[in-house]
Amino acid sequence: MHKLLSNRCITLHSTVPESYILPPERRSSAVPPCKTIPVIDLRGLNCDRINLVQQIIKASQEYGFFQLTNHGVSEELMQDVLVVGQGVLDLPVEEKERFYSEDPNQKCRLRTSISYDEEKVHFWRDNFRHPCHPLEDYIHDWPQNPARYRWLGLECGYFGGDLSQVQHINTNHYPLCPDPSLVLGLPQHGDPYLLTLLNQGHVAGLQVLKDEQWLALEPLPNAFVVNINYMLQIISNGKLKECRSPGCPELRRCADYGCCLHQPF
Helix, strand or coil, X not given: CCCCHHHCCXXXXXXXXXXXXXXXXXXXXXXXXXXXXXXEEHHHCCCCHHHHHHHHHHHHHHCCEEEEECCCCCHHHHHHHHHHHHHHHCCCHHHHCCCECCCCCCCCEEEXXXXXXXXXXXXXXXXEEEEEECHHHHHHHCCCCCHHHHCCCCCCCCCCCHHHCCEEEEEEEECCCCCHHHCCCCCCECCXXXXXXXECCCCCCCEEEECCEEEECCCCCCCEEEEXXXXXXXXXXCCCCCCCECCCCCCCCCCEEEEEXXXXX
16 A cells, blocks of 8 residues: 555655656657647537448547547536545545455456566556446445545446446546656557546546557547547448557646546457
C-alpha cells in the first residue's frame, strides 16, 4: 500500500522520486494537437445509419480512434463516473488495503504503475480495475465506499450479446507531479482487447500515434474516445487499425482521472 502515489504527500514543491525519473530518451516531448480527429455524432443514427457506419469504418481504418458524441450517456453520469473513481483513490489507506494486490489474477485490483516489483523505472499512475459484466456476478466485490460507486444507473442487462460477455472498468489516476517533464503516466501501448471507451475528463493528456507522429487529443465535452484495440484489428484481418497511445504523458499541474470500459472478445 505504501507504493500507491495517491497515499503519498507529493506536492508541486516536492521533487520527483528517483525511481520515477525516466531516461531522457524515453521522456515525452511536446506534440501538436490533433486538428482532424474524427468525431462521430450518433444523433442521426436512426436517420442515416449507413452513413454513420461508413464514418466509423473510415475513422477506424485511418486513425484507429475517434470521438463519439450524442451517445446517449448523460453528462451527469459521465461526470459521476469520474467523481466516484476519484473517490476510491481518495479513500483512507485502511479502506483501500483490501483491494491492493500485486497479483494480476485478482479480479478487483488496486495497484500502482504497471509491474512495480519488476520495473527499473515506475510510471506515474495509480490504477483500479475490475470486471463489470455480468453485473450480478461482480458487483458484490466492488467498493462499498464511496456509497454511489455501485449505483450509477446501469442496471442488469444494460449490455447484451455474445460479444460483450466480458467487460472491465479501468480507472487511471495520475496524481499531481512536481515535474511532469521527467515522468510518464503510461508507456507506449495498444490495448489487447476489442474496444476501449475512454471517458477522458477535461485534461488534454492523452496522445495517439497517427502516421508515425504523436498527436494530442483535446477532450470534447461529454464525449467518449473510442479506441480500436488489437483483437478487433485481428478480427478485421488488419482492415481496422489498432490505436497506440502512451497513456497520459502530459500530467500538467493537476491530478487527472480517466475511466475506461474495456471490451475484450
